[in-house]
Amino acid sequence: MPQDIRKWFLKPHSKDKDNATIPANTALSNLETTNSEPGCGGHESMGRRKTSKYFATDKQKPEDGGEKEELPAKRKAKKDDGKSVRSSPLKKFHKADDDDDDFVPPSVKKNSVGATPSKKLKSGSGRAVAQKSVDIDDDEEEDVKKTESPLKSSGRGRGGRGASGAPAVGRGRGGGRGGFMNFGERKDPPHKGEKEVPEGAPDCLGGLTFVISGTLDSLEREEAEDLIKRHGGRVTGSVSKKTNYLLCDEDIAGAKSTKAKELGTPFLTEDGLFDMIRASKPMKALAQAESKKSVEKVAASLPKKSTSAPKAPIERMKTVASPAKRKGQNIQQSSLTWTEKYRPKTPNEIVGNQQLVKQLHTWLAHWNEKFLDTGTKRNGKKQNDASAEKAAILSGSPGMGKTTAAKLVCQMLGFQAIEVNASDSRGKADAKISKGIGGSNANSIKELVSNEALSANMDRSKHPKTVLIMDEVDGMSAGDRGGIADLIASIKISKIPIICICNDRYSQKLKSLVNYCSDLRFRKPRKQEIAKRLMQIANAEGLEVNEIALEELADRVNGDIRMAINQLQYMSLSLSVIKYDDIRQRLLSSAKDEDISPFTAVDKLFGFNGGKLRMDERIDLSMSDPDLVPLLIQENYINYRPSSAGRDEVKRLSLIARAAESISDGDIFNVQIRRNQQWQLSQSSSLASCIIPAALMHGQRETLEQNGASCLQGERNFNRFGGWLGKNSTMGKNLRLLEDLHFHHLASRKSKLGRDTLRLDYFSLLLKQLTEPLRVLPKDEAVKKVVEFMNAYSISQEDFDSIVELSKFQGHANPLEGIPPAVKSALTRAYNAQSKSRMVQAADLVPLPGMKKAPKKRIAAMLEPPDDGIGEENGDNLAENEEENSSDTEGPADAMIGEKLQSELQSLNSEGIEVQLELKGAGNSSAKRKPAGRGKGGSTSAEKKSGRGSGTAAKRKR
Numbered sequence: 001m002p003q004d005i006r007k008w009f010l011k012p013h014s015k016d017k018d019n020a021t022i023p024a025n026t027a028l029s030n031l032e033t034t035n036s037e038p039g040c041g042g043h044e045s046m047g048r049r050k051t052s053k054y055f056a057t058d059k060q061k062p063e064d065g066g067e068k069e070e071l072p073a074k075r076k077a078k079k080d081d082g083k084s085v086r087s088s089p090l091k092k093f094h095k096a097d098d099d100d101d102d103f104v105p106p107s108v109k110k111n112s113v114g115a116t117p118s119k120k121l122k123s124g125s126g127r128a129v130a131q132k133s134v135d136i137d138d139d140e141e142e143d144v145k146k147t148e149s150p151l152k153s154s155g156r157g158r159g160g161r162g163a164s165g166a167p168a169v170g171r172g173r174g175g176g177r178g179g180f181m182n183f184g185e186r187k188d189p190p191h192k193g194e195k196e197v198p199e200g201a202p203d204c205l206g207g208l209t210f211v212i213s214g215t216l217d218s219l220e221r222e223e224a225e226d227l228i229k230r231h232g233g234r235v236t237g238s239v240s241k242k243t244n245y246l247l248c249d250e251d252i253a254g255a256k257s258t259k260a261k262e263l264g265t266p267f268l269t270e271d272g273l274f275d276m277i278r279a280s281k282p283m284k285a286l287a288q289a290e291s292k293k294s295v296e297k298v299a300a301s302l303p304k305k306s307t308s309a310p311k312a313p314i315e316r317m318k319t320v321a322s323p324a325k326r327k328g329q330n331i332q333q334s335s336l337t338w339t340e341k342y343r344p345k346t347p348n349e350i351v352g353n354q355q356l357v358k359q360l361h362t363w364l365a366h367w368n369e370k371f372l373d374t375g376t377k378r379n380g381k382k383q384n385d386a387s388a389e390k391a392a393i394l395s396g397s398p399g400m401g402k403t404t405a406a407k408l409v410c411q412m413l414g415f416q417a418i419e420v421n422a423s424d425s426r427g428k429a430d431a432k433i434s435k436g437i438g439g440s441n442a443n444s445i446k447e448l449v450s451n452e453a454l455s456a457n458m459d460r461s462k463h464p465k466t467v468l469i470m471d472e473v474d475g476m477s478a479g480d481r482g483g484i485a486d487l488i489a490s491i492k493i494s495k496i497p498i499i500c501i502c503n504d505r506y507s508q509k510l511k512s513l514v515n516y517c518s519d520l521r522f523r524k525p526r527k528q529e530i531a532k533r534l535m536q537i538a539n540a541e542g543l544e545v546n547e548i549a550l551e552e553l554a555d556r557v558n559g560d561i562r563m564a565i566n567q568l569q570y571m572s573l574s575l576s577v578i579k580y581d582d583i584r585q586r587l588l589s590s591a592k593d594e595d596i597s598p599f600t601a602v603d604k605l606f607g608f609n610g611g612k613l614r615m616d617e618r619i620d621l622s623m624s625d626p627d628l629v630p631l632l633i634q635e636n637y638i639n640y641r642p643s644s645a646g647r648d649e650v651k652r653l654s655l656i657a658r659a660a661e662s663i664s665d666g667d668i669f670n671v672q673i674r675r676n677q678q679w680q681l682s683q684s685s686s687l688a689s690c691i692i693p694a695a696l697m698h699g700q701r702e703t704l705e706q707n708g709a710s711c712l713q714g715e716r717n718f719n720r721f722g723g724w725l726g727k728n729s730t731m732g733k734n735l736r737l738l739e740d741l742h743f744h745h746l747a748s749r750k751s752k753l754g755r756d757t758l759r760l761d762y763f764s765l766l767l768k769q770l771t772e773p774l775r776v777l778p779k780d781e782a783v784k785k786v787v788e789f790m791n792a793y794s795i796s797q798e799d800f801d802s803i804v805e806l807s808k809f810q811g812h813a814n815p816l817e818g819i820p821p822a823v824k825s826a827l828t829r830a831y832n833a834q835s836k837s838r839m840v841q842a843a844d845l846v847p848l849p850g851m852k853k854a855p856k857k858r859i860a861a862m863l864e865p866p867d868d869g870i871g872e873e874n875g876d877n878l879a880e881n882e883e884e885n886s887s888d889t890e891g892p893a894d895a896m897i898g899e900k901l902q903s904e905l906q907s908l909n910s911e912g913i914e915v916q917l918e919l920k921g922a923g924n925s926s927a928k929r930k931p932a933g934r935g936k937g938g939s940t941s942a943e944k945k946s947g948r949g950s951g952t953a954a955k956r957k958r
């Protein structure tokens, strides 16, 4: 049903396609006829029929089939009437009826004439779109509601955040800025890009305030905003008394339109706006008068709005100094940056946060009497009173004037400010220094805050009072270890006020510090306040710039006044007249320099609007982090429901398959790049691994696993981190463990298995031998058996753990399950008890076929005289058996062992396995190096004979 209705909504357009592109002269003639009524849409033939549903001017329901031809006539009639009365949604129905005979709701026919209560709009100036309420009786009203509801459910009712009547079928994704979790993206305007965007006189909308609601006919919301601002108008988010027009092409009965109706704010269609702008171009002065007049009309019709009558555009353009004056000024103080030049000189000049500045002033003004003069020292106990703390902490994002405020307040109260910045080293003060001495900042701070000379007894008239300003305290990091603790200690003993400044008040590092400080949180000044300050600076510099443009700049810098001033100064280098577009351009280009996180990049690529990104934008996004973005794409592509697939699961799967294929192609490129340094393939790689999959899959995030439900309980609707990284790291760790085990195993010379064979064929057997006895046999017997087995195969305790670890699989029982803890600890004890008599081998010096030879350095290290107890000291448990039974019993003579080993090694070497063994005997001073035999493989075996049973432990070299 909703789809039908949607079809119905769009149908007239397709039928009107021929009319969509109107020749310029036709447009002009339209303009001529509708010039006085821009709100009514001079380009109606291009506009949406849907628009006319709410804003059409004819009262009569058009007859079947005659609609197209009737339009001009209707406009004429409208002009004649001099009124802008919109047709009710019912008319829309009838138009639909005309177009589509399938949809003929009987109730609609009945109500074909008249407006719905929801359309009680006023046509303030004739130009405005609002329509006068038309009385209808209750029955009619009810019918209208009935017929209206399907309209709303058609998915077009997106402008109304929480519009009461908006049912769930449509997306209902509020037209407000950034609805819920990005779900608030609006649908495309039905005639996107089809209309020529007019160019008007620069400030033709000056003084007018617009609110935009719902989807417009051809412009995206941002485009409309831009258009208005470019022409000097102001766009706000919600309707208020100051609003001059509600710009909307459909009345979706949302909060904005309801409020607009309440306040009597006129509605304006996109076409009306275009007309307004066009009208300003040929005769600027006339247009301005017109604009003024129209607003006056609006104001007249709405008494409440009389105060908000727009100023003449010209008045708003604050042009101050002549170019000559500007030149002179520039020469004078060109060396100073504007941020310095226009640093506030008095607290009143600080933009925003005046209350906090006052609080700071009070705190500082009473500091001495609270903490020195009266002798009452309050430790850092949190109190509500801002002046009750010994230190103050000013927090807020950069460039809002925290430092400036602190300095100014100090200056006002006659304090001398000593500033210590994060760039200075602020390590913990020397603990031995009780009062601090020079040499390090921390020490100086300690000295400063505890200096008797600064205390109350001194002659204040001769010595200025001092304040310590600790800037960027949240920046204290590695180098400042202990710095915060020391700062707190300093606060406790301080005889001078301390002002701490930070950006991130919630930083973990500051958790304890804030308990000792008066907490003053700076908030972003309002954009109008910032714009005002910028205007003052522009005026002083002789720059010509309009208020809207400055508001835009203020809006974009996120409260960072320093950045706004810097941007203005930068632009002033090349421009003396700064327009809205210049600022947009500048902000766009500076935004490009900003770092974008891989998550943001992936969000954008996969987002609803991912399909609209230009190719260069996509490349930029995918290349923003060429390592991480492909991984995030690979991790998340499967959890999107492509907008092109809709609810079609088969299509979704086929898109997933194509994306997967592309990702695997990307992987091939990636291997070429990494392995063979084929960096020229990087663009192809990002195309295959990021751009194509994202282009195929972009849409709404929806996990595939549980058909829309999140597969992880409570998983948030964010992209997941690349699981490959974790898995790769686990794989690396497991390989290392396996490698160790393999070396030890080879060193036991029980077998000559390859690593893979060991893992695949022998692992379960080893595990069984190691765990089964512990489960079934009596404790002592089991422990003895397992320890013997471990000794026989050179399995260390770590190897035991590795075998268990590598045998764990999801959905399978833990291999150690069922073994009583007492048995486990008995095993550990028994194994450790024998460690002293166990022969130690440096098994990691056993290279495998095809693997790199162990580095000489290591061999040299192994051949060093043994170092008693190092292994024990290091907690290394790598004691390994050199040969069978060697750990339990006293073996044969050392020489015999050596010979036996030598021959075995040579036999291994002759088979291509290079084995290097090291026998170290701690207590054996006769340990000496023996020349190694050289096997067929040409490898060198280094052997060292060692005595045993003397607590030998080899240092593990890795």
Ligand SMILES: Nc1ncnc2c1ncn2[C@@H]1O[C@H](COP(=O)(O)OP(=O)(O)OP(=O)(O)O)[C@@H](O)[C@H]1O
Residues within 6 Å of the ligand: 338, 339, 340, 342, 343, 344, 349, 350, 351, 352, 396, 397, 398, 399, 400, 401, 402, 403, 404, 405, 502, 503, 525, 533, 561, 562, 563, 565
């Ligand atoms: N509220 C403000 N009013 C007027 N000018 C301001 C304001 N905030 C910042 N500025 C301008 O920006 C410059 C830098 O401000 P300041 O160093 O005080 O900011 P901050 O908040 O301390 O920044 P940060 O956190 O980076 O230290 C000032 O010299 C001034 O020109």
